[in-house]
Amino acid sequence: MSTLANAPYHHGNLRQALLEAALIILDREGEAGLGLRDLARAVGVSAAAPYRHFDSRAALLEALAVTGFQRFAATMEAVAATNPVDPMSAMGKTYVFFALENANLFRLMFSPQLKKEGRPGLKMAADAAFETLRHIVGGDIRAGRIKALAAWAKVHGLAILLLDGQIAVRAGEDTEALIAEIIGSL
Amino acid sequence: MSTLANAPYHHGNLRQALLEAALIILDREGEAGLGLRDLARAVGVSAAAPYRHFDSRAALLEALAVTGFQRFAATMEAVAATNPVDPMSAMGKTYVFFALENANLFRLMFSPQLKKEGRPGLKMAADAAFETLRHIVGGDIRAGRIKALAAWAKVHGLAILLLDGQIAVRAGEDTEALIAEIIGSL
DNA sequence: ACCCCAGTGTTAACGGTGCTCACATATATT
Protein backbone atom coordinates (compact mmCIF):
# COMPACT_ATOMS: atom_id res chain seq x y z
CA MET A 1 0.00 0.00 0.00
CA SER A 2 1.83 3.00 -1.13
CA THR A 3 -1.40 4.80 -1.80
CA LEU A 4 -1.93 6.79 1.32
CA ALA A 5 0.08 6.98 4.49
CA ASN A 6 3.40 8.69 4.19
CA ALA A 7 6.19 8.60 1.70
CA PRO A 8 6.09 5.63 -0.59
CA TYR A 9 9.46 4.03 -1.05
CA HIS A 10 9.54 4.91 -4.70
CA HIS A 11 8.88 8.49 -5.50
CA GLY A 12 7.01 8.16 -8.75
CA ASN A 13 8.98 10.30 -11.09
CA LEU A 14 11.79 11.75 -9.16
CA ARG A 15 13.71 13.14 -12.08
CA GLN A 16 11.00 15.61 -12.95
CA ALA A 17 10.45 16.56 -9.32
CA LEU A 18 14.17 17.21 -8.92
CA LEU A 19 14.28 19.43 -11.96
CA GLU A 20 11.28 21.44 -10.85
CA ALA A 21 12.55 21.91 -7.32
CA ALA A 22 15.99 22.73 -8.64
CA LEU A 23 14.58 25.45 -10.89
CA ILE A 24 12.87 27.04 -7.92
CA ILE A 25 15.95 26.89 -5.74
CA LEU A 26 18.11 28.16 -8.58
CA ASP A 27 15.80 31.07 -9.13
CA ARG A 28 15.85 32.02 -5.48
CA GLU A 29 19.40 31.23 -4.42
CA GLY A 30 21.48 31.12 -7.55
CA GLU A 31 23.63 28.29 -8.79
CA ALA A 32 25.96 28.37 -5.81
CA GLY A 33 23.04 27.86 -3.45
CA LEU A 34 21.86 24.75 -5.22
CA GLY A 35 23.28 21.85 -3.25
CA LEU A 36 22.39 18.25 -3.92
CA ARG A 37 21.64 17.53 -0.29
CA ASP A 38 19.29 20.46 0.07
CA LEU A 39 17.68 19.62 -3.20
CA ALA A 40 17.16 16.01 -2.20
CA ARG A 41 15.69 17.04 1.12
CA ALA A 42 13.37 19.50 -0.59
CA VAL A 43 11.96 16.67 -2.65
CA GLY A 44 11.83 14.40 0.38
CA VAL A 45 14.41 11.90 -0.67
CA SER A 46 17.84 10.79 0.45
CA ALA A 47 21.02 12.56 -0.57
CA ALA A 48 22.16 9.79 -2.86
CA ALA A 49 18.88 9.38 -4.71
CA PRO A 50 19.51 12.06 -7.35
CA TYR A 51 22.44 10.02 -8.65
CA ARG A 52 19.97 7.50 -10.06
CA HIS A 53 18.86 10.22 -12.45
CA PHE A 54 21.88 12.46 -12.92
CA ASP A 55 25.48 11.43 -13.21
CA SER A 56 26.72 14.41 -11.28
CA ARG A 57 25.78 17.82 -10.06
CA ALA A 58 27.15 19.24 -13.29
CA ALA A 59 24.83 16.98 -15.26
CA LEU A 60 21.89 18.27 -13.23
CA LEU A 61 22.93 21.84 -13.95
CA GLU A 62 23.29 20.99 -17.60
CA ALA A 63 19.75 19.64 -17.67
CA LEU A 64 18.52 22.86 -16.09
CA ALA A 65 20.38 24.94 -18.64
CA VAL A 66 18.93 22.86 -21.45
CA THR A 67 15.39 23.53 -20.28
CA GLY A 68 16.43 27.15 -20.01
CA PHE A 69 17.35 27.25 -23.67
CA GLN A 70 14.11 25.54 -24.56
CA ARG A 71 12.07 28.07 -22.62
CA PHE A 72 14.10 30.81 -24.19
CA ALA A 73 13.39 29.57 -27.70
CA ALA A 74 9.72 29.11 -26.88
CA THR A 75 9.48 32.65 -25.53
CA MET A 76 11.06 34.02 -28.65
CA GLU A 77 8.76 32.05 -30.89
CA ALA A 78 5.73 33.18 -28.93
CA VAL A 79 6.64 36.80 -29.48
CA ALA A 80 7.43 36.27 -33.12
CA ALA A 81 4.00 34.68 -33.55
CA THR A 82 2.38 37.99 -32.67
CA ASN A 83 3.83 39.44 -35.88
CA PRO A 84 5.20 42.60 -34.34
CA VAL A 85 5.66 45.63 -36.58
CA ASP A 86 9.38 45.76 -35.86
CA PRO A 87 10.47 42.15 -35.41
CA MET A 88 14.11 42.86 -34.73
CA SER A 89 13.54 45.22 -31.86
CA ALA A 90 10.72 43.11 -30.49
CA MET A 91 13.03 40.12 -30.37
CA GLY A 92 15.73 42.20 -28.79
CA LYS A 93 13.48 43.39 -26.02
CA THR A 94 12.23 39.88 -25.43
CA TYR A 95 15.80 38.61 -25.27
CA VAL A 96 16.72 41.14 -22.61
CA PHE A 97 13.52 40.70 -20.64
CA PHE A 98 13.97 36.96 -20.59
CA ALA A 99 17.40 37.45 -19.09
CA LEU A 100 16.12 39.83 -16.44
CA GLU A 101 13.11 37.75 -15.51
CA ASN A 102 15.07 34.52 -15.34
CA ALA A 103 18.28 35.99 -14.07
CA ASN A 104 19.87 32.98 -12.43
CA LEU A 105 18.70 30.59 -15.09
CA PHE A 106 20.06 32.84 -17.81
CA ARG A 107 23.36 33.08 -15.99
CA LEU A 108 23.49 29.31 -15.75
CA MET A 109 22.77 28.94 -19.46
CA PHE A 110 25.91 30.92 -20.21
CA SER A 111 27.92 29.83 -17.23
CA PRO A 112 31.57 29.18 -18.00
CA GLN A 113 31.42 26.26 -15.56
CA LEU A 114 29.36 24.37 -18.09
CA LYS A 115 31.92 24.52 -20.83
CA LYS A 116 30.27 23.35 -23.99
CA GLU A 117 33.16 21.10 -24.92
CA GLY A 118 32.44 17.73 -23.45
CA ARG A 119 28.89 18.84 -22.78
CA PRO A 120 27.34 18.18 -26.18
CA GLY A 121 23.77 18.14 -24.94
CA LEU A 122 24.03 21.70 -23.77
CA LYS A 123 25.72 22.84 -26.93
CA MET A 124 22.99 21.25 -28.99
CA ALA A 125 20.27 22.93 -26.97
CA ALA A 126 21.97 26.29 -27.29
CA ASP A 127 22.52 25.85 -31.00
CA ALA A 128 18.91 24.81 -31.46
CA ALA A 129 17.67 27.86 -29.60
CA PHE A 130 19.82 30.22 -31.63
CA GLU A 131 18.90 28.40 -34.80
CA THR A 132 15.21 29.14 -34.24
CA LEU A 133 16.20 32.67 -33.37
CA ARG A 134 18.07 32.98 -36.62
CA HIS A 135 15.12 31.53 -38.47
CA ILE A 136 12.69 33.97 -36.88
CA VAL A 137 14.65 37.07 -37.74
CA GLY A 138 15.90 35.55 -40.98
CA GLY A 139 14.07 38.03 -43.13
CA ASP A 140 15.72 40.98 -41.53
CA ILE A 141 19.15 39.51 -41.57
CA ARG A 142 19.93 39.49 -45.23
CA ALA A 143 21.85 42.63 -44.40
CA GLY A 144 24.57 40.14 -43.66
CA ARG A 145 26.17 37.97 -41.07
CA ILE A 146 28.21 40.79 -39.60
CA LYS A 147 25.19 42.92 -38.88
CA ALA A 148 23.42 39.95 -37.36
CA LEU A 149 26.35 39.16 -35.08
CA ALA A 150 26.61 42.79 -34.10
CA ALA A 151 22.94 42.91 -33.18
CA TRP A 152 23.25 39.70 -31.21
CA ALA A 153 26.29 41.00 -29.37
CA LYS A 154 24.54 44.23 -28.49
CA VAL A 155 21.45 42.54 -27.14
CA HIS A 156 23.38 39.90 -25.26
CA GLY A 157 25.75 42.43 -23.78
CA LEU A 158 22.90 44.64 -22.73
CA ALA A 159 21.25 41.73 -20.98
CA ILE A 160 24.39 40.85 -19.07
CA LEU A 161 25.30 44.38 -18.11
CA LEU A 162 21.82 44.96 -16.78
CA LEU A 163 21.91 41.64 -14.99
CA ASP A 164 25.12 42.55 -13.22
CA GLY A 165 23.88 46.00 -12.35
CA GLN A 166 26.69 47.54 -14.36
CA ILE A 167 24.34 49.74 -16.30
CA ALA A 168 22.91 52.06 -13.71
CA VAL A 169 19.26 52.79 -14.20
CA ARG A 170 18.80 56.31 -12.97
CA ALA A 171 16.25 57.15 -10.31
CA GLY A 172 12.80 57.42 -11.74
CA GLU A 173 13.96 56.06 -15.04
CA ASP A 174 11.93 53.44 -16.81
CA THR A 175 14.04 50.36 -17.36
CA GLU A 176 11.85 49.14 -20.17
CA ALA A 177 12.08 52.45 -21.99
CA LEU A 178 15.84 52.52 -21.55
CA ILE A 179 16.16 49.06 -23.01
CA ALA A 180 13.98 49.99 -25.94
CA GLU A 181 16.05 53.07 -26.61
CA ILE A 182 19.34 51.22 -26.52
CA ILE A 183 18.08 48.48 -28.77
CA GLY A 184 16.59 51.04 -31.12
CA SER A 185 19.87 52.87 -31.48
CA LEU A 186 21.52 50.87 -34.20
CA MET B 1 69.18 35.10 9.26
CA SER B 2 66.48 33.85 7.08
CA THR B 3 68.48 34.82 4.04
CA LEU B 4 69.73 31.50 2.83
CA ALA B 5 68.89 27.98 3.83
CA ASN B 6 65.37 26.87 3.14
CA ALA B 7 62.02 28.32 3.85
CA PRO B 8 62.13 31.03 6.46
CA TYR B 9 59.25 30.82 8.86
CA HIS B 10 57.84 34.10 7.68
CA HIS B 11 57.41 34.37 4.00
CA GLY B 12 58.25 38.02 3.51
CA ASN B 13 55.24 39.28 1.76
CA LEU B 14 52.89 36.44 1.39
CA ARG B 15 49.92 38.45 0.27
CA GLN B 16 51.58 39.51 -2.94
CA ALA B 17 52.96 36.04 -3.59
CA LEU B 18 49.51 34.56 -3.12
CA LEU B 19 47.96 36.99 -5.56
CA GLU B 20 50.58 36.33 -8.19
CA ALA B 21 50.36 32.57 -7.88
CA ALA B 22 46.59 32.79 -7.85
CA LEU B 23 46.58 34.77 -11.08
CA ILE B 24 48.66 32.10 -12.75
CA ILE B 25 46.48 29.27 -11.50
CA LEU B 26 43.34 31.18 -12.41
CA ASP B 27 44.63 31.74 -15.90
CA ARG B 28 45.42 28.08 -16.39
CA GLU B 29 42.64 26.35 -14.51
CA GLY B 30 39.82 28.80 -14.18
CA GLU B 31 38.14 29.95 -11.01
CA ALA B 32 36.83 26.53 -10.10
CA GLY B 33 40.34 25.11 -10.17
CA LEU B 34 41.66 27.65 -7.73
CA GLY B 35 41.64 25.96 -4.36
CA LEU B 36 43.15 27.46 -1.26
CA ARG B 37 45.14 24.36 -0.41
CA ASP B 38 46.72 24.10 -3.83
CA LEU B 39 47.41 27.79 -3.81
CA ALA B 40 49.03 27.64 -0.40
CA ARG B 41 51.15 24.69 -1.42
CA ALA B 42 52.19 26.46 -4.61
CA VAL B 43 53.54 29.30 -2.51
CA GLY B 44 55.09 26.89 -0.04
CA VAL B 45 52.98 27.71 2.93
CA SER B 46 50.43 25.96 5.10
CA ALA B 47 46.77 25.77 4.18
CA ALA B 48 45.69 28.15 6.90
CA ALA B 49 48.24 30.84 6.13
CA PRO B 50 46.23 32.65 3.44
CA TYR B 51 43.59 33.49 6.03
CA ARG B 52 46.04 35.92 7.63
CA HIS B 53 45.73 38.00 4.47
CA PHE B 54 42.29 37.24 3.09
CA ASP B 55 39.12 36.79 5.07
CA SER B 56 37.82 34.11 2.78
CA ARG B 57 38.24 32.56 -0.61
CA ALA B 58 35.69 35.03 -1.93
CA ALA B 59 37.81 37.90 -0.63
CA LEU B 60 40.82 36.48 -2.46
CA LEU B 61 38.81 36.24 -5.64
CA GLU B 62 37.61 39.77 -5.14
CA ALA B 63 41.19 40.99 -4.84
CA LEU B 64 42.03 39.19 -8.07
CA ALA B 65 39.08 40.77 -9.83
CA VAL B 66 40.12 44.19 -8.56
CA THR B 67 43.58 43.85 -10.05
CA GLY B 68 41.84 42.65 -13.19
CA PHE B 69 39.90 45.90 -13.42
CA GLN B 70 43.07 47.85 -12.81
CA ARG B 71 44.92 46.06 -15.57
CA PHE B 72 41.94 46.54 -17.79
CA ALA B 73 41.88 50.28 -17.22
CA ALA B 74 45.64 50.50 -17.70
CA THR B 75 45.42 48.62 -20.98
CA MET B 76 42.73 50.95 -22.20
CA GLU B 77 44.70 54.00 -21.23
CA ALA B 78 47.80 52.68 -22.93
CA VAL B 79 45.93 52.32 -26.18
CA ALA B 80 44.29 55.68 -25.86
CA ALA B 81 47.73 57.22 -25.34
CA THR B 82 48.70 56.19 -28.86
CA ASN B 83 46.11 58.62 -30.22
CA PRO B 84 44.50 56.20 -32.64
CA VAL B 85 42.74 57.62 -35.66
CA ASP B 86 39.43 56.03 -34.68
CA PRO B 87 39.42 56.01 -30.89
CA MET B 88 36.07 54.33 -30.46
CA SER B 89 36.85 51.30 -32.57
CA ALA B 90 40.37 51.08 -31.18
CA MET B 91 38.97 50.96 -27.67
CA GLY B 92 36.43 48.41 -28.73
CA LYS B 93 39.03 46.09 -30.17
CA THR B 94 41.19 46.49 -27.10
CA TYR B 95 38.21 45.69 -24.89
CA VAL B 96 37.51 42.47 -26.73
CA PHE B 97 41.15 41.46 -26.98
CA PHE B 98 41.63 42.00 -23.29
CA ALA B 99 38.76 39.64 -22.64
CA LEU B 100 40.14 36.98 -24.96
CA GLU B 101 43.69 37.22 -23.71
CA ASN B 102 42.68 37.19 -20.06
CA ALA B 103 39.72 34.91 -20.42
CA ASN B 104 39.44 33.51 -16.93
CA LEU B 105 40.32 36.78 -15.27
CA PHE B 106 37.74 38.59 -17.35
CA ARG B 107 35.12 36.02 -16.45
CA LEU B 108 35.99 36.46 -12.80
CA MET B 109 35.68 40.23 -13.06
CA PHE B 110 32.07 39.82 -14.14
CA SER B 111 31.33 36.68 -12.20
CA PRO B 112 27.89 36.64 -10.63
CA GLN B 113 29.41 34.90 -7.62
CA LEU B 114 31.06 38.16 -6.68
CA LYS B 115 27.88 40.13 -6.45
CA LYS B 116 28.81 43.76 -6.11
CA GLU B 117 26.35 44.34 -3.29
CA GLY B 118 28.23 43.70 -0.10
CA ARG B 119 31.47 43.75 -2.07
CA PRO B 120 32.09 47.48 -2.27
CA GLY B 121 35.76 47.20 -3.08
CA LEU B 122 35.01 45.36 -6.28
CA LYS B 123 32.27 47.74 -7.26
CA MET B 124 34.58 50.68 -6.73
CA ALA B 125 37.30 49.11 -8.86
CA ALA B 126 34.83 48.37 -11.62
CA ASP B 127 33.36 51.84 -11.46
CA ALA B 128 36.82 53.37 -11.53
CA ALA B 129 37.78 51.35 -14.59
CA PHE B 130 34.66 52.33 -16.45
CA GLU B 131 35.05 55.90 -15.35
CA THR B 132 38.44 56.14 -17.01
CA LEU B 133 36.96 54.40 -20.01
CA ARG B 134 34.22 57.01 -20.14
CA HIS B 135 36.77 59.75 -19.79
CA ILE B 136 38.90 58.37 -22.61
CA VAL B 137 36.10 58.16 -25.12
CA GLY B 138 34.41 61.22 -23.69
CA GLY B 139 34.91 63.24 -26.80
CA ASP B 140 33.11 60.77 -28.96
CA ILE B 141 30.28 60.24 -26.60
CA ARG B 142 28.52 63.54 -26.77
CA ALA B 143 26.26 61.74 -29.16
CA GLY B 144 24.51 60.83 -25.97
CA ARG B 145 24.30 58.36 -23.18
CA ILE B 146 22.13 55.95 -25.11
CA LYS B 147 24.62 55.60 -27.92
CA ALA B 148 27.41 55.11 -25.42
CA LEU B 149 25.53 52.39 -23.58
CA ALA B 150 24.68 50.70 -26.86
CA ALA B 151 28.32 50.70 -27.89
CA TRP B 152 29.35 49.34 -24.52
CA ALA B 153 26.74 46.62 -24.69
CA LYS B 154 27.84 45.60 -28.16
CA VAL B 155 31.49 45.38 -27.27
CA HIS B 156 30.88 43.61 -23.99
CA GLY B 157 28.47 41.16 -25.56
CA LEU B 158 30.89 40.43 -28.34
CA ALA B 159 33.60 39.71 -25.83
CA ILE B 160 31.44 37.29 -23.90
CA LEU B 161 30.01 35.50 -26.91
CA LEU B 162 33.49 34.97 -28.27
CA LEU B 163 34.71 33.86 -24.88
CA ASP B 164 32.01 31.24 -24.63
CA GLY B 165 32.57 30.07 -28.16
CA GLN B 166 29.02 31.02 -29.07
CA ILE B 167 30.13 33.01 -32.06
CA ALA B 168 31.62 30.47 -34.37
CA VAL B 169 34.71 31.67 -36.14
CA ARG B 170 34.65 29.94 -39.47
CA ALA B 171 37.56 27.89 -40.70
CA GLY B 172 40.31 30.02 -42.09
CA GLU B 173 38.61 33.15 -40.83
CA ASP B 174 40.63 35.79 -39.11
CA THR B 175 39.27 36.39 -35.64
CA GLU B 176 40.79 39.82 -35.43
CA ALA B 177 39.27 40.89 -38.73
CA LEU B 178 35.88 39.54 -37.69
CA ILE B 179 36.02 41.52 -34.46
CA ALA B 180 36.99 44.65 -36.31
CA GLU B 181 34.13 44.22 -38.73
CA ILE B 182 31.54 43.68 -36.04
CA ILE B 183 32.76 46.63 -34.05
CA GLY B 184 32.85 48.73 -37.16
CA SER B 185 29.26 47.95 -38.04
CA LEU B 186 27.43 50.50 -35.98
C1' DA C 1 0.61 -17.45 -9.91
C1' DC C 2 5.13 -17.34 -9.24
C1' DC C 3 9.89 -15.69 -9.46
C1' DC C 4 13.22 -12.78 -10.22
C1' DC C 5 15.36 -8.95 -11.83
C1' DA C 6 16.02 -4.31 -13.29
C1' DG C 7 14.99 0.09 -11.47
C1' DT C 8 14.90 3.01 -7.73
C1' DG C 9 15.65 4.41 -3.05
C1' DT C 10 18.53 4.13 1.62
C1' DT C 11 22.45 4.24 4.80
C1' DA C 12 27.17 4.71 5.63
C1' DA C 13 31.36 6.26 4.48
C1' DC C 14 35.33 8.40 1.71
C1' DG C 15 38.09 12.11 0.17
C1' DG C 16 38.29 16.93 -0.44
C1' DT C 17 36.91 21.61 0.59
C1' DG C 18 36.67 26.17 3.08
C1' DC C 19 37.41 27.60 7.46
C1' DT C 20 38.63 28.02 12.68
C1' DC C 21 41.25 27.51 16.84
C1' DA C 22 45.07 26.93 19.81
C1' DC C 23 49.73 27.27 19.54
C1' DA C 24 54.58 28.50 17.70
C1' DT C 25 57.53 31.77 15.86
C1' DA C 26 59.33 35.99 14.03
C1' DT C 27 59.25 41.11 13.91
C1' DA C 28 58.25 45.65 15.94
C1' DT C 29 57.83 48.64 19.97
C1' DT C 30 59.09 50.44 24.24
Place this chain on the structure above:
DNA sequence: AATATATGTGAGCACCGTTAACACTGGGGT
Protein backbone atom coordinates in the same frame (compact mmCIF):
# COMPACT_ATOMS: atom_id res chain seq x y z
C1' DA D 1 65.97 43.00 27.22
C1' DA D 2 60.92 42.45 27.59
C1' DT D 3 56.80 42.42 25.69
C1' DA D 4 53.19 43.00 22.17
C1' DT D 5 51.74 42.19 17.53
C1' DA D 6 51.80 40.10 13.23
C1' DT D 7 52.33 36.04 10.79
C1' DG D 8 52.71 30.96 9.97
C1' DT D 9 51.61 25.91 11.65
C1' DG D 10 48.89 21.70 12.60
C1' DA D 11 44.89 19.51 13.91
C1' DG D 12 40.30 19.32 13.32
C1' DC D 13 35.36 20.84 12.28
C1' DA D 14 31.31 20.78 9.24
C1' DC D 15 29.94 20.31 4.87
C1' DC D 16 30.01 18.90 0.13
C1' DG D 17 29.86 15.77 -4.02
C1' DT D 18 30.27 11.17 -4.79
C1' DT D 19 30.40 6.01 -4.29
C1' DA D 20 29.43 1.36 -2.56
C1' DA D 21 26.62 -2.10 -0.49
C1' DC D 22 22.24 -3.12 0.65
C1' DA D 23 16.68 -2.87 0.67
C1' DC D 24 12.43 -2.42 -1.35
C1' DT D 25 9.11 -2.79 -5.19
C1' DG D 26 6.70 -3.33 -9.43
C1' DG D 27 6.46 -5.58 -13.90
C1' DG D 28 7.52 -9.32 -17.47
C1' DG D 29 8.49 -14.11 -18.73
C1' DT D 30 7.65 -18.75 -17.84
